Amino acid sequence: MPNSSPAPEALLVKLTELIQQWGREQGFQQIAITDVNLTTEQQHLEQWLSRGFHGTMAWMAENSDKRGSPEKLLPGAQRVISARMDYLPPDTEQIKILKSPQKAYVSRYALGRDYHKLIRKRLALIANQIQTFCDDNNFTHPLNQRAFVDSAPVLERPLAEKAGLGWVGKHTLLINEHAGSWFFLGEILTSLPLPLATKKMENRCGDCEACLKICPTDAFPAPYQLDARRCISYLTIENKGAIPIEFREVMGNRVFGCDDCQAICPWNKFAKPTTETDFHPRHSLESSDLVDLFLWDEQQFLKNTEGSAIRRIGYQNWLRNLAVGLGNAPASQQIIEALTKKRNETSPPITALVAEHIDWALSRQITPPKRRQRKLKASH
Template sequence: MTTIALSQEQQLALSNLCTNIQLWAKELGFQQIGISDADLSSETERLQQWLGKGYHGSMQWLEDRKKMRLNPELLHPGTRRIISVRMDYLPEGSQQIAILKSPEKAYVSRYALGRDYHKLMRKRLALIAEKIKQDAQAFIPELEISSRPFVDSAPVLERPIAEKAGLGWIGKHTLIINQHAGSWFFLGEIYTSLPLPVTEVITENKCGDCEACLKVCPTAAFPRPYELDARRCISYLTIENKGEIPEEFRTVMGNRVFGCDDCQAICPWNKYAKPTCEADFQPRHGLENSDLLTLFMWDEQTFLKNTEGSAIRRIGYELWQRNLAVGLGNAPANPDIVSALTSRLPQASELVAKHIQWALVQQKNPNRKRVRKLSRTRV
């Protein structure tokens, strides 16, 4: 990478540009930005160990593209700095705990209640990238400026990058926590060739002795603090996993049919979380408070219509039915549920049929035990 010697005037202009980036980001609905260098070599050993333990499950792309994750310049040639942003997504009055305690309701991870965040954030980050290019070319014409936005759709180590940029610290549940905003927010990045001043922030990990997030996990997905075994995580099981949900996890899944927020919901720092102001992140089609049975009875056309523009659509109708069948198996015994499961069985795919059959056994077993979570000693 060619090094450009900048004059004092150019360095001052870059500093002023950083101030403008902050203003642009705020105008576009981002709550915070930070700027870091592109050196992620300190993450190499941790990523290698995590992959070596097989904790990524069937997400083979994490292994295949690990070099790009660790070396931003391989993903976007010329990258000198990374602009990291966060955007709040928790809807007002989300009541996630109340839904989890209502076993006939369907719990959908709070990030997926509204429109898909990927396009919304990427479009806004692209606007910022273009503004940066136009501004910088005026005072550094000799430097070819290139930038590329990312939002959870490329081999990017977004959480270590966000921590390095001062947006928060990586908590024991492996998510970014901000002491003023909790963890209910999306992350996004802009890789840029522009040598912007890095954010002068020292992020202190303030989890202390608290292990609430580890203890509350229904499937004991955290072998130890700061380490997630995705193969046991309900978000992985209901979204990334394309096959059967292992029986050992079905009962403890409860009514969680798309993702899981337990480790966030219990985190003490989320008392500082602020509700989103984004209209697109507000719940649609009653998904924040729907009955399992109502959602299970959607036909595929209704599913496609009601999940248009939603992150839920990416799993497809078959996996949606699979997840809901497990939720219905965990619901209180109800003849209407038995009738609905039975009616769907003849036309169900082999995958869905296996989960419907399991659910029917659960519904018809009056002595079934309610297991709320697995023990971490099993990991």
């Protein structure tokens, strides 16, 4: 094994400057470096898990020790290189879509290609450049590094906050005072003792509680706390079973994720549209009618969601979500016919889960309920 004496400080400073440059070249809007100490954040995670707020996301509880100890993911890890990349699609009228009940609302992050591979590849390129720099300069410090993009037990937002990329807002998402919150995060864990970021960004939420008040399902029991079991993003993506009836009406036309708490945030007036064409909407997902998406067969679904985050929920849960949206849409003979057609398909047949949601939607289409269009009140 190579001598483990510290790398020359001047070279580490130079490398840190180069990492910033390489990050910009790879399309990241910001790069910052922090240590791996997450003791306080680990305690918050354990409290969140103990209250069952993670719902059926068992993977959140599994390896929880690694989430609070990055060095358990990467032996010898001393630093986290945290990166953010904007994803706000340009020229989309998502609020208009949200207020058009016959349209399908898809969360902005999922309108284009899945970000995981793109960002991981870019981070891997930076990691390779770090390796080359160390080789070229005969670093004696052992180098061990690994890139992550929401793909391992890593506390991304707390690490990004420690690095100075923003602060965790009351809606539990990271906010940057110059860029809002429409961005992805990724990390490189490294064994190099790189210089740390100078300071954290001050939490500037102040007295604002717009994100808490706008939530359709009242998923925030308190500021900085999210009960995922009530969150529409969880219900439409992570949840594999039936969507509880109490949440269906207030879901409206949200068929994959929910952006309400971000869209209302005043800091997002500083958000800038992404320049990454891979994050631009595909297959008209930013403005499609619910009924058109519902009539996709499985092959169309697989084709049109290739390389998309949407594919991970599977065709049947896609139909489940769309059925709820159709049940909330204004009464329409076209919708009734589409629901009935899908309900009666036998080759291949729909699942009992989808059938139950279609039956719910049909009952509301045939005998429309009094539209309350109100926020659901929770009893936490």
